Amino acid sequence: MRVLKILASVGVTAWFYVSTILPYSQKNTTADLTPHSSKLFSYMYGIRDDSFCLAETCVDYWNDGKREITFASRATKRVSMLSGADGRVIWNVPIEGESQSMAAYDTDGDGTFEIFYSTSDPGKLHLLEPFTGKLLRSLELGDIKLGNSPLIIDGDGKLDAYFGTRGKYLVRMNVADFSMVRRRPHWVQCGSYTSAIDVEKTGRWALFTGSGDDRIAKGVMHRYDPVTLESIWTYPTNDNASSASAVLIDLDGDGRVDVLKSVDNLGKDDAHDAVYAFTTDGRVLWRVNGFSGEDSPNVADLDGDGTLEIVGMTFGGEVYCLDAKGRVKWRRDLRPEFDNSAHAYMAPILCDLNGERQLEVLAITNGGYFDEKSSKGHDGNGVLFALNSKGDILDRFDLGRRRYYNSAYVCNVDQDPYLELVLAGSGGLDVIKTEGIGPNTEHFQRRRTYQRLEVLPWAYEDSYFIYRGKKEGVRNLTDNLILDRKGDAYKSSGKFTTELLTLPPKCHFDRLQYAADLPEGTRLEVNILDQNAKAILKKAPKDTRLEIRQPVVLEFVLSTANRQYTPKLDSYVLSFDRDRR
Numbered sequence: 241m242r243v244l245k246i247l248a249s250v251g252v253t254a255w256f257y258v259s260t261i262l263p264y265s266q267k268n269t270t271a272d273l274t275p276h277s278s279k280l281f282s283y284m285y286g287i288r289d290d291s292f293c294l295a296e297t298c299v300d301y302w303n304d305g306k307r308e309i310t311f312a313s314r315a316t317k318r319v320s321m322l323s324g325a326d327g328r329v330i331w332n333v334p335i336e337g338e339s340q341s342m343a344a345y346d347t348d349g350d351g352t353f354e355i356f357y358s359t360s361d362p363g364k365l366h367l368l369e370p371f372t373g374k375l376l377r378s379l380e381l382g383d384i385k386l387g388n389s390p391l392i393i394d395g396d397g398k399l400d401a402y403f404g405t406r407g408k409y410l411v412r413m414n415v416a417d418f419s420m421v422r423r424r425p426h427w428v429q430c431g432s433y434t435s436a437i438d439v440e441k442t443g444r445w446a447l448f449t450g451s452g453d454d455r456i457a458k459g460v461m462h463r464y465d466p467v468t469l470e471s472i473w474t475y476p477t478n479d480n481a482s483s484a485s486a487v488l489i490d491l492d493g494d495g496r497v498d499v500l501k502s503v504d505n506l507g508k509d510d511a512h513d514a515v516y517a518f519t520t521d522g523r524v525l526w527r528v529n530g531f532s533g534e535d536s537p538n539v540a541d542l543d544g545d546g547t548l549e550i551v552g553m554t555f556g557g558e559v560y561c562l563d564a565k566g567r568v569k570w571r572r573d574l575r576p577e578f579d580n581s582a583h584a585y586m587a588p589i590l591c592d593l594n595g596e597r598q599l600e601v602l603a604i605t606n607g608g609y610f611d612e613k614s615s616k617g618h619d620g621n622g623v624l625f626a627l628n629s630k631g632d633i634l635d636r637f638d639l640g641r642r643r644y645y646n647s648a649y650v651c652n653v654d655q656d657p658y659l660e661l662v663l664a665g666s667g668g669l670d671v672i673k674t675e676g677i678g679p680n681t682e683h684f685q686r687r688r689t690y691q692r693l694e695v696l697p698w699a700y701e702d703s704y705f706i707y708r709g710k711k712e713g714v715r716n717l718t719d720n721l722i723l724d725r726k727g728d729a730y731k732s733s734g735k736f737t738t739e740l741l742t743l744p745p746k747c748h749f750d751r752l753q754y755a756a757d758l759p760e761g762t763r764l765e766v767n768i769l770d771q772n773a774k775a776i777l778k779k780a781p782k783d784t785r786l787e788i789r790q791p792v793v794l795e796f797v798l799s800t801a802n803r804q805y806t807p808k809l810d811s812y813v814l815s816f817d818r819d820r821r
Contacts, residue, residue: 621640
């Protein structure tokens with residue numbers, strides 16, 4: 241293994257260009273090495289690779305407070321573990337087939353996160369040990385391609401994984417032994433991830449996804465049963481429903497979750513490009529035609545007025561903003577030289593980019609699918625745009641070379657308080673520092689759920705309770721925590737303790753909010769502890785204003801006087817702000 245590092249100064253920012261040993265490395269590692277920056281972005285490091293690449297997880301695999309990025313190349317058919325802070329190669333292993341997707345999950349509850357890795361030709365799902373890349377398990381799927389990583393949920397005390405193959409099956413798999421539990425035939429899916437939530441809060445998951453891509457089969461939106469895999473309802477979208485994942489969000493504030501879904505004209509016949517909003521029982525709330533895109537929009541209260549905005553991007557690089565009823569608020573064509581053949585893949589990320597505790601729109605544009613040029617002959621450089629809530633351009637960052645990105649996320653890859661953007665696709669890996677301030681976040685998998693919408697405000701939050709923290713006498717019901725059972729009754733008490741939640745410099749925790757369902761006779765006590773487990777605040781109310789300037793641990797103590805009932809902890813948000821003094 242050979243690592244090439246070049247260090248230069250960009251203001252106060254150091255950057256690295258890292259190259260793993262690739263068959264074509266001698267002719268490609270010396271190009272495009274000039275460090276560059278703009279108002280809100282500065283280049284940290286990258287891997288030049290003219291094939292299709294993945295880097296979909298950035299996780300503290302070693303539990304040492306540092307994060308690692310998993311990287312895969314279709315050209316080399318190898319998977320690598322990189323140090324998130326500088327791109328240093330930790331290990332590099334060969335895996336048969338072409339890389340398709342990645343995810344990270346603690347499959348056995350030991351506090352260590354394993355790596356899910358899928359391939360095409362052959363279509364397999366693999367489980368890798370994170371310290372050396374050792375192959376732990378594999379499942380042959382009976383199809384040439386698995387284009388999406390699994391959704392993993394606990395519905396019956398056992399972890400199940402749900403995913404679709406390229407042209408044959410919807411699969412339910414037992415995570416513990418990688419055995420097939422059930423599969424549904426005649427399923428066309430590539431890129432679309434099952435989205436999950438307990439809609440009725442009854443302890444039963446509701447699963448939503450699309451299938452059909454207009455080439456093999458017409459598109460259909462599904463809500464399906466997690467046990468039988470049969471459809472509870474379907475809606476024919478005609479065009480491609482197999483690529484854009486469903487976003488689950490309460491659009492109108494009525495307390496009921498809605499389903500947002502993009503549909504695009506993959507087959508290039510009569511077009512039905514649109515963004516749909518459904519109720520969870522399959523009724524269409526609205527449809528906005530004409531927005532072609534292979535990724536469903538992201539949703540947040542972008543301008544802070546108490547209502548939600550829906551922000552997406554077309555194949556040609558036009559960013560659009562809808563209100564919660566599907567009405568267009570603004571449109572901004574960022575690459576007027578491109579038409580839809582540029583095939584820009586991803587919806588904008590909504591995150592802080594300038595350190596001012598507000599959400600900006602981060603749009604990732606490029607032209608030309610893989611090595612093709614757009615229909616108008618432009619070279620398709622990767623260009624990042626930062627926009628404000630009104631669609632005004634705040635910054636433009638041209639990477640200076642061809643890119644076709646298929647995955648992107650914002651997280652904190654190193655030990656500073658600033659958020660980094662991790663990009664991968666045709667052309668390699670790029671890690672770019674922003675001016676946004678964020679928590680010590682990790683990125684586990686590309687999941688589009690009610691809880692996780694790529695939105696990173698100035699807060700720690702959890703509404704799945706599956707990643708970081710210690711559980712004692714509690715377990716997951718669905719997307720909440722309840723007391724564990726002993727025989728035919730719940731335990732009388734239990735608790736969930738978060739990991740240590742740290743602060744960026746010159747910041748303080750300013751608000752704690754949590755949501756819970758407390759049947760008669762049940763209790764939930766929430767305590768804020770310091771890093772030595774000493775109480776800072778005990779029995780915090782559901783909405784508590786704070787002024788804490790040290791790392792904290794949140795302790796949730798569940799108890800019941802009637803062991804036929806249990807409290808349910810649904811979510812928490814611990815936000816922070818700059819010191820004003």
